Amino acid sequence: MESxxxxxxxxxxxxxxxxxxxAVIEKMKLISPDFTRYLLEFVFGEIYARPGLDIKTKEAxxxxxxxxxxxxxxLKVHVKAALNLGFTEQEIVEMMLQLAPIVGFVRAxxxxxxxxxxxxxxxxxxxxxxxGQE
Amino acid sequence: MESxxxxxxxxxxxxxxxxxxxAVIEKMKLISPDFTRYLLEFVFGEIYARPGLDIKTKEAxxxxxxxxxxxxxxLKVHVKAALNLGFTEQEIVEMMLQLAPIVGFVRAxxxxxxxxxxxxxxxxxxxxxxxGQE
Amino acid sequence: MESxxxxxxxxxxxxxxxxxxxAVIEKMKLISPDFTRYLLEFVFGEIYARPGLDIKTKEAxxxxxxxxxxxxxxLKVHVKAALNLGFTEQEIVEMMLQLAPIVGFVRAxxxxxxxxxxxxxxxxxxxxxxxGQE
Amino acid sequence: MESxxxxxxxxxxxxxxxxxxxAVIEKMKLISPDFTRYLLEFVFGEIYARPGLDIKTKEAxxxxxxxxxxxxxxLKVHVKAALNLGFTEQEIVEMMLQLAPIVGFVRAxxxxxxxxxxxxxxxxxxxxxxxGQE
Amino acid sequence: MESxxxxxxxxxxxxxxxxxxxAVIEKMKLISPDFTRYLLEFVFGEIYARPGLDIKTKEAxxxxxxxxxxxxxxLKVHVKAALNLGFTEQEIVEMMLQLAPIVGFVRAxxxxxxxxxxxxxxxxxxxxxxxGQE
Amino acid sequence: MESxxxxxxxxxxxxxxxxxxxAVIEKMKLISPDFTRYLLEFVFGEIYARPGLDIKTKEAxxxxxxxxxxxxxxLKVHVKAALNLGFTEQEIVEMMLQLAPIVGFVRAxxxxxxxxxxxxxxxxxxxxxxxGQE
Numbered sequence: 001m002e003s004x005x006x007x008x009x010x011x012x013x014x015x016x017x018x019x020x021x022x023a024v025i026e027k028m029k030l031i032s033p034d035f036t037r038y039l040l041e042f043v044f045g046e047i048y049a050r051p052g053l054d055i056k057t058k059e060a061x062x063x064x065x066x067x068x069x070x071x072x073x074x075l076k077v078h079v080k081a082a083l084n085l086g087f088t089e090q091e092i093v094e095m096m097l098q099l100a101p102i103v104g105f106v107r108a109x110x111x112x113x114x115x116x117x118x119x120x121x122x123x124x125x126x127x128x129x130x131x132g133q134e
Numbered sequence: 135m136e137s138x139x140x141x142x143x144x145x146x147x148x149x150x151x152x153x154x155x156x157a158v159i160e161k162m163k164l165i166s167p168d169f170t171r172y173l174l175e176f177v178f179g180e181i182y183a184r185p186g187l188d189i190k191t192k193e194a195x196x197x198x199x200x201x202x203x204x205x206x207x208x209l210k211v212h213v214k215a216a217l218n219l220g221f222t223e224q225e226i227v228e229m230m231l232q233l234a235p236i237v238g239f240v241r242a243x244x245x246x247x248x249x250x251x252x253x254x255x256x257x258x259x260x261x262x263x264x265x266g267q268e
Numbered sequence: 269m270e271s272x273x274x275x276x277x278x279x280x281x282x283x284x285x286x287x288x289x290x291a292v293i294e295k296m297k298l299i300s301p302d303f304t305r306y307l308l309e310f311v312f313g314e315i316y317a318r319p320g321l322d323i324k325t326k327e328a329x330x331x332x333x334x335x336x337x338x339x340x341x342x343l344k345v346h347v348k349a350a351l352n353l354g355f356t357e358q359e360i361v362e363m364m365l366q367l368a369p370i371v372g373f374v375r376a377x378x379x380x381x382x383x384x385x386x387x388x389x390x391x392x393x394x395x396x397x398x399x400g401q402e
Numbered sequence: 403m404e405s406x407x408x409x410x411x412x413x414x415x416x417x418x419x420x421x422x423x424x425a426v427i428e429k430m431k432l433i434s435p436d437f438t439r440y441l442l443e444f445v446f447g448e449i450y451a452r453p454g455l456d457i458k459t460k461e462a463x464x465x466x467x468x469x470x471x472x473x474x475x476x477l478k479v480h481v482k483a484a485l486n487l488g489f490t491e492q493e494i495v496e497m498m499l500q501l502a503p504i505v506g507f508v509r510a511x512x513x514x515x516x517x518x519x520x521x522x523x524x525x526x527x528x529x530x531x532x533x534g535q536e
Numbered sequence: 537m538e539s540x541x542x543x544x545x546x547x548x549x550x551x552x553x554x555x556x557x558x559a560v561i562e563k564m565k566l567i568s569p570d571f572t573r574y575l576l577e578f579v580f581g582e583i584y585a586r587p588g589l590d591i592k593t594k595e596a597x598x599x600x601x602x603x604x605x606x607x608x609x610x611l612k613v614h615v616k617a618a619l620n621l622g623f624t625e626q627e628i629v630e631m632m633l634q635l636a637p638i639v640g641f642v643r644a645x646x647x648x649x650x651x652x653x654x655x656x657x658x659x660x661x662x663x664x665x666x667x668g669q670e
Numbered sequence: 671m672e673s674x675x676x677x678x679x680x681x682x683x684x685x686x687x688x689x690x691x692x693a694v695i696e697k698m699k700l701i702s703p704d705f706t707r708y709l710l711e712f713v714f715g716e717i718y719a720r721p722g723l724d725i726k727t728k729e730a731x732x733x734x735x736x737x738x739x740x741x742x743x744x745l746k747v748h749v750k751a752a753l754n755l756g757f758t759e760q761e762i763v764e765m766m767l768q769l770a771p772i773v774g775f776v777r778a779x780x781x782x783x784x785x786x787x788x789x790x791x792x793x794x795x796x797x798x799x800x801x802g803q804e
Contacts, residue, residue, distance in 0.1 A: 027783075031782045032763050032766070035763075035770065035778070035782060038310075038314070038315075038767075038775075039775060046306070046310075047234065047235055047306075050228060050302075057191060058232045061195070061229050061232050061233060062233075062236050064194075064195040064196075065201070065202045065233050065776070066236065066776060068198070068199045068202035069776055071740065071776045071777075071780070073780070074779065074780075090186050093571075094192075095187065096568070096571070097568065097574075098181060098182075098195050098196060099195060099196075100181065100503075100571065101181055101502075101503065102177075102506055103199045103508065104503065104506035105503045105574075105579060106605055107506075107605070107607075109564065109610065110610075112567045112571060113567065161515075165495070166495050166499065166514055169499055169502065169511070172502065172507075172582070172583075176574075176578055184570075200508060203506070203508055204337065204338065205508045205509075227299070227303075230300070231300065231303055235771065235774065237774040237776065238337070238771065238773040239306075239772065240333070240334060240772055240773065241337070241339075242303070243342065244341070244342075246296070247299065250298075311771045311772075315771055318764060318768075320760050320761060325727060325730050325761075325765070326768045328731050329730050329765050330768060330769075331731075332730070332731040332732075332734035332738070333734050333769050333773045334772065336735045336739060338471065338472065338473065358722050359722060362720060362728075363727070363728075364434070365436060365717060365720065366720075366723065367735050368437065368637075368717065369636075369640065369641045370640050370641060370713075371642065371738075371739060372637065372639040372640035373440075373441060373445060373637045374468060374473045374638055374639065375471070375473075377476065378475070380437060381433065383433075436720075440716070444708075445637045445638075448712075449633060449634060449636065449708075452630060452633065454627060455630035455634065458593070459593060459596050460630075460631075462597050463596050463600040463631050463635060464638050466597040467600050467603070467604045467635050469601070470601045470605060470639075471604060496588040496594075497593070497597050499583060500583060500586075500589065500594045501597060502583065503579045503583055504602065505601045505604075606741065629701070629702050629705075632705070633702065633704060633705055636708065641708075641713060642744050643739070646744075648702055649697075649701065652700075
């Protein structure tokens with residue numbers, strides 16, 4: 001039963017975060033397999049899998065928590081997840097603007113710079129893919 | 135032009151937060167009329183009024199920021215606002231559950247207790263109104 | 269299997285926190301049965317139950333996290349737990365002194381005042397019990 | 403030599419914070435005489451006593467740190483100290499306004515409410531004294 | 537009228553932060569022109585422009601907020617601004633020493649290292665200029 | 671007497687942190703000799719030297735404070751200290767797992783990555799030493 005929750009969590013994470021999430025999981029597994037298991041079983045397999053709130057609002061809430069903590073690394077992974085879930089770049093920028101007066105321009109500015117890095121990498125990736133298709 | 139932004143902000147705040155927001159404004163005006171003006175003109179008249187993200191996601195983001203800071207007082211006002219905007223009590227509880235692993239069970243528990251106080255006051259208020267109508 | 273983890277968590281919590289923990293659980297169940305379940309299943313049944321670090325060090329780490337966040341309410345419950353686990357009052361005071369230069373005298377002072385409230389309630393409780401036994 | 407630093411710290415604290423500081427010291431002595439000693443010897447006798455920055459700027463910096471942490475209790479003591487050092491009420495309000503965009507309106511609002519409580523108590527105290535003199 | 541506030545804010549920012557501020561503005565404009573506009577119009581054009589507190593105390597308060605948040609990037613820009621406003625390097629170091637016991641040696645140490653980086657860059661810049669003049 | 675406290679602090683720091691601590695001290699001396707003196711005299715010579723709590727629990731508490739603040743740089747120095755004091759790598763990992771639900775998976779993940787960097791450097795160092803001995 002636990003293993004099904006693990007699998008469900010992994011599926012959810014890959015669905016949301018794609019390669020970026022997969023890279024985090026591989027990295028964290030080497031540091032602490034149990035932390036990684038809790039991340040998949042509990043955070044993704046249990047909490048993200050709950051039905052009572054739509055996944056996009058959950059992701060917005062997650063991003064806001066990370067901006068407030070000033071946690072750039074994890075924020076970048078979740079900005080990617082937000083894009084995968086259908087938020088536009090502009091909507092993600094708007095989240096940071098909304099947070100600017102609430103938790104301060106300092107945290108919002110860091111959030112915007114992290115988001116922009118994700119947007120830039122994505123554009124480069126797409127350009128790269130385009131080139132590859134030529 | 136400024137005064138129109140002030141009025142727009144006040145309208146937005148009353149629409150979202152009703153009496154609770156109005157009470158905060160009256161209280162803050164006595165402490166600092168300028169802080170109150172910035173709250174109405176800038177936070178509500180400018181930031182909340184931006185069109186690029188739906189108001190419910192903005193409010194979820196605001197609540198998440200406040201839970202992460204552990205800011206109980208303002209959180210309660212925005213839990214009321216979230217209810218006014220159409221979030222159900224259960225959805226607000228789900229926001230706290232979503233934040234539990236991200237920013238910790240400690241902040242999430244404080245968030246849940248603050249939300250429950252709002253739900254209880256609302257129920258009492260409604261019961262009171264019912265009684266008053268008899 | 270889940271229910272056994274729930275039971276194990278509840279047993280752990282009662283063992284550590286006694287009545288204070290029990291009261292928190294009853295209160296939180298009314299707000300969110302699922303949050304309470306995660307608290308028991310995951311935090312107490314899984315994380316606290318891990319064998320790789322002695323329970324007293326785990327509790328010291330927990331207290332330090334709560335002092336740093338400035339989370340008075342939960343800190344008081346865990347000061348009680350620390351006493352139950354065999355830490356002396358003086359050792360708990362020393363934790364706050366250790367944190368004073370690390371996270372600041374401000375958070376350490378709040379931590380000391382919260383701890384003292386627990387020590388005082390305990391003394392009153394014991395006096396009360398003594399009286400009751402006469 | 404240590405005892406002279408303790409005395410110097412106590413003198414500094416009383417000079418800055420008056421009765422409010424004295425009350426904190428008496429309260430903290432009962433909880434941890436050593437914490438209180440460090441507060442007097444190190445924070446007031448050493449850090450506050452340093453000559454390289456004027457005392458008013460030091461106090462402004464202290465208040466800003468406390469507003470950012472959301473530490474209401476200690477903030478109130480230091481708002482009193484700031485008044486004793488010659489800052490006007492309006493200048494203290496301006497510090498909170500300055501912090502509003504930097505660390506967020508949420509923390510600034512809590513700071514303003516804490517400051518106002520100090521201003522109100524002071525006014526009552528003065529009125530009380532006036533009455534007493536009649 | 538808004539555009540005059542924007543211009544006033546830009547003038548204030550350039551006056552305070554010089555090239556460093558200008559670089560931030562150019563970078564942020566590419567990410568979010570509106571965030572940049574709020575930074576200029578509201579933070580610099582409105583808040584910094586308020587007359588009730590001298591600009592040096594405002595800057596000290598801003599720096600203290602950033603040290604407490606652990607926001608290195610923005611802190612460096614504001615250490616430059618503090619130097620431009622007439623604070624000496626030693627006075628900025630003293631701000632960090634003052635914050636050490638309040639918000640902890642950890643944040644103060646990060647603050648000192650950020651400040652030192654600014655001092656070093658400034659020295660190199662001046663040496664560079666000297667060389668260029670030969 | 672002060673100089674003896676300084677020497678005692680330096681001895682304690684070198685004992686706990688070895689070369690890593692020594693490097694921090696040399697670096698900080700160039701930035702602020704007084705900050706470094708307080709670090710040695712007060713934090714190491716006074717607080718760490720207190721007898722009422724065993725040194726390993728003190729270090730666990732210190733690490734927990736730094737994880738909660740998200741202070742990677744200082745955390746790495748104290749992970750080294752924890753290893754020197756006899757904590758195993760696995761026990762340090764367990765501290766982060768214990769903190770995951772308390773202060774959030776975000777801070778715990780950063781803590782785990784910082785700890786792993788220390789473990790990796792240590793392994794490289796040991797391999798290097800082994801090689802050198804051939």
